[in-house]
Amino acid sequence: MGQSPSSVRSKSGRQRSFRSFVRRSKLNKSSLSHTFNLPPSEEYPELMNVNTATEEQLMTLPGVNRQLAREIVRHRQMIGRFKRVDDLALVSGIGAEKLELLRPEICTHTRKQLSRASSCTHSLESVRIPSETRLCSVNSSSVFQLQCVPGLNQEIAANIVDYRNKKGPFKSLDDLIKVRGMDIVRLSTVKQHLSLEPRKAESVQHLTNGHVNGWSEVTVPNGVSPKTPHRKSLSMPTKFPMTLPNGFATAPVNDILDLLSAYSHRPVVEEVFTYERDGVRCCRLASWNLHQLSMDKITNPGVREVICRTILENKLSIIAVQEVLSEAALKVICDELNTPTLRRVREWRNNSNRWEYCLGERIDGQHLGFIYDSTFKGITVEDIDLDQVCMLTEASDARRLISELAALKSERYIAAPQAFLLCGRPIIVVNAMCRERLADEDLVGFRVVSELAESVGMQVALVGEMFHRDNVQSLTTYESLLDEELNTTVDATASGLSSILCPGDIDKSLLNGRAGAIKTGLSHLAIPRGWSWGGPASPFCPIWAEIKIPD
Numbered sequence: 001m002g003q004s005p006s007s008v009r010s011k012s013g014r015q016r017s018f019r020s021f022v023r024r025s026k027l028n029k030s031s032l033s034h035t036f037n038l039p040p041s042e043e044y045p046e047l048m049n050v051n052t053a054t055e056e057q058l059m060t061l062p063g064v065n066r067q068l069a070r071e072i073v074r075h076r077q078m079i080g081r082f083k084r085v086d087d088l089a090l091v092s093g094i095g096a097e098k099l100e101l102l103r104p105e106i107c108t109h110t111r112k113q114l115s116r117a118s119s120c121t122h123s124l125e126s127v128r129i130p131s132e133t134r135l136c137s138v139n140s141s142s143v144f145q146l147q148c149v150p151g152l153n154q155e156i157a158a159n160i161v162d163y164r165n166k167k168g169p170f171k172s173l174d175d176l177i178k179v180r181g182m183d184i185v186r187l188s189t190v191k192q193h194l195s196l197e198p199r200k201a202e203s204v205q206h207l208t209n210g211h212v213n214g215w216s217e218v219t220v221p222n223g224v225s226p227k228t229p230h231r232k233s234l235s236m237p238t239k240f241p242m243t244l245p246n247g248f249a250t251a252p253v254n255d256i257l258d259l260l261s262a263y264s265h266r267p268v269v270e271e272v273f274t275y276e277r278d279g280v281r282c283c284r285l286a287s288w289n290l291h292q293l294s295m296d297k298i299t300n301p302g303v304r305e306v307i308c309r310t311i312l313e314n315k316l317s318i319i320a321v322q323e324v325l326s327e328a329a330l331k332v333i334c335d336e337l338n339t340p341t342l343r344r345v346r347e348w349r350n351n352s353n354r355w356e357y358c359l360g361e362r363i364d365g366q367h368l369g370f371i372y373d374s375t376f377k378g379i380t381v382e383d384i385d386l387d388q389v390c391m392l393t394e395a396s397d398a399r400r401l402i403s404e405l406a407a408l409k410s411e412r413y414i415a416a417p418q419a420f421l422l423c424g425r426p427i428i429v430v431n432a433m434c435r436e437r438l439a440d441e442d443l444v445g446f447r448v449v450s451e452l453a454e455s456v457g458m459q460v461a462l463v464g465e466m467f468h469r470d471n472v473q474s475l476t477t478y479e480s481l482l483d484e485e486l487n488t489t490v491d492a493t494a495s496g497l498s499s500i501l502c503p504g505d506i507d508k509s510l511l512n513g514r515a516g517a518i519k520t521g522l523s524h525l526a527i528p529r530g531w532s533w534g535g536p537a538s539p540f541c542p543i544w545a546e547i548k549i550p551d
Contacts, residue, residue: 015131040307047107048241050088061214082108090263091526092534096148103377135195138176139169144256151190154182154528170196190371223329245496246381257301260533261344266309267520275377277512280551283317283379283422285429285511287463287498288542290321298329301342302526305539308336308345314518315350316544317373318420318465325366328355333371358383360416360431363409364456368416368431368464378390380550382421389419392426395457401452405430408449410442413462425550427510428453438471450477450503459510461547462501472499479505481515481545488517489544490536500545513519515545 048057050072053212058069068091075091076082085103094102136149138160146157157179164170173191176182275281290307297303306384311319324330339357340346352373359369372381385400408415413434420427430449446462453460466472472480478501482488488498498517502509522536529535 019312048105049109050085050106051076055243059215061105064102065099084108092523093528095530095532096186097150100150136193137197137245138173139196140165142256149185149190149193151193156186162438163252172196198484205254236435251426257526258343258455260302261305261342263304264524264534265521266344267313269313275315275379276544277514277548280512282378282512282546283459283549284315284544285463285500285547286311286316286542286544287318287431287465287500288321289323289433289465289498289538289540290488291323291538291540292325293321293323293329295329295332298332300527302524303537304333304336305342305344306522306524306527307333308342308535309348310521310542311337311371312345312348312351313521314544316542317376317379318429318547319371319542320429321369321371322366322431322433322465324359324369327359327367327369327454330359330367330369330371333357337371356383358418360418363414368414368433370418370429370431371476372420380421380423383421384421384426386419386428389426389428389458391538393458397452397456398458401449401458402451404445404448406431408445410445412436412438412442422510422547423549425459427459427461427547430460430464431464432462434464434466434468434471437468438474440474443471443474446475447477450475454504461501461505461511461545462503463543466497466499469497472497472501474499478503479509481511481513482517482543486517488541490519490522490539490541498540498543500543510547510550512546515543518544525539 041374049060050058055066055069055073058064058072064072071092072088072094079087083090085106085108087108088101088102088106089096089099108164134468136145138146143161144153146160147154149157152160156179159182160176163179170176171195173196174187176190176194177187181184197241209236210319273284275283310316321330334355334357336342336345337351338353340348340351345351352375354374354376355371356374357369357371359367361367367495370383371384374381386405390398390402405417407416408430412434415430417428417430420429449460452458461477462475469484472478474486481500481502482498500515501509519541522538524532524537525534527533528534528535
């Protein structure tokens with residue numbers, strides 16, 4: 001008597017909102033009486049419409065800060081409107097747990113005013129999702145599905161799939177205790193959400209495969225129906241559908257990657273580079289810190305697609321790469337460029353399919369390496385040993401230059417000089433990575449290299465991660481092609497500074513002074529980002545500079 005109909009009183013006497021009571025009942029899976037109806041009142045809390053809410057209004061939701069609210073508004077503007085609450089799973093920063101936290105608070109349509117008569121007809125059972133619809137099969141679900149189960153993260157979900165592939169289907173849910181990372185407490189929590197056989201989920205939309213003139217039409221969560229070629233390929237090895245409780249609808253098991261790829265933005269490159277500048281032929285030298293590139297990382301198709309498409313779209317000919325943990329991972333990139341298996345890489349027409357790579361020695365568990373296009377548009381690139389450079393020049397100080405290049409190494413940085421024949425003319429690219437601010441004694445070697453390169457007329461470029469602006473400013477015998485204030489990380493708050501430097505006067509260099517940083521198209525919906533998706537292939541941006549081709 002006398003209490004607000006939109007609240008219930010606990011045993012302790014404190015009032016709790018009805019909305020939090022609904023959320024708690026969902027989490028505890030408690031069964032409520034069918035006679036317990038929503039109290040008739042005009043004070044029933046309205047759900048927030050995510051299609052009309054402002055940033056400030058969205059920030060009142062649990063767990064939503066300004067950045068996440070801005071992402072919701074940006075995604076809404078891009079797709080027009082959200083069709084279902086589950087569509088928020090496509091917003092960067094919203095994962096499975098946060099979506100479940102938001103679900104009781106939001107809607108995607110304008111809620112009509114509840115009259116006394118209509119409110120009495122709504123029971124709590126009518127807004128609950130039956131537990132059967134939330135069960136996820138451990139024998140047929142993918143990593144994408146399993147990681148949406150409360151209590152499972154991406155790592156354990158991947159371990160479940162890996163164990164299943166090696167040992168066969170699970171015969172009992174208790175067998176999950178054998179999976180790496182699983183313990184008794186976690187198993188008891190997740191068992192209620194799992195099953196051995198797939199169940200029909202009424203709350204999840206199924207894709208409809210309608211064939212029109214040989215094309216397969218796919219219905220996706222935001223209401224847009226992209227058309228993709230209906231083909232039998234390695235990307236569609238299975239015939240049974242996959243249901244994703246996080247709003248990605250259903251699709252053949254591996255074909256979900258094509259769906260994620262279709263919704264991953266690829267930029268339109270502003271300038272069409274034609275391998276010529278002011279009447280002079282040129283190609284592009286680039287540097288990219290691939291951030292702990294391992295075989296585990298490169299097997300992610302989103303990572304491979306971002307790296308390969310970024311290289312192709314921006315017409316990079318020689319790419320110095322840092323933080324390569326495995327030579328095999330670099331080979332995978334070249335294989336994908338030469339014999340594409342990903343649709344977006346395969347559809348790129350201006351690809352020479354003649355990509356090669358070379359690596360420096362392994363230092364502190366990582367390599368510095370290069371990927372280069374060996375022949376394209378009449379431009380030939382060939383990597384050679386530094387000793388061979390001496391045979392291509394008659395300068396007396398050439399041997400000393402090579403010795404100084406080979407000695408570039410200290411406790412604060414690593415360097416890998418590599419010689420290339422660019423249309424028959426030698427050029428040396430020093431791929432360097434600094435761990436911290438360099439001391440003056442660390443810079444001596446770079447200065448000597450600069451002076452010797454200028455005296456023998458050898459073209460040298462210094463590229464890589466300098467990590468501190470003072471490192472660039474202290475190299476007074478070099479000229480930077482990039483603005484020193486230019487941020488070269490995907491996240492502006494991250495530390496790192498990529499640079500391309502040339503010794504001496506740039507007008508006398510093989511470089512023509514044109515340079516830039518690539519900041520778009522570096523993320524993909526298939527790349528994990530904490531509890532969300534849509535992360536970058538690397539936290540560092542690739543940078544490039546143009547090299548003049550000798551006549």
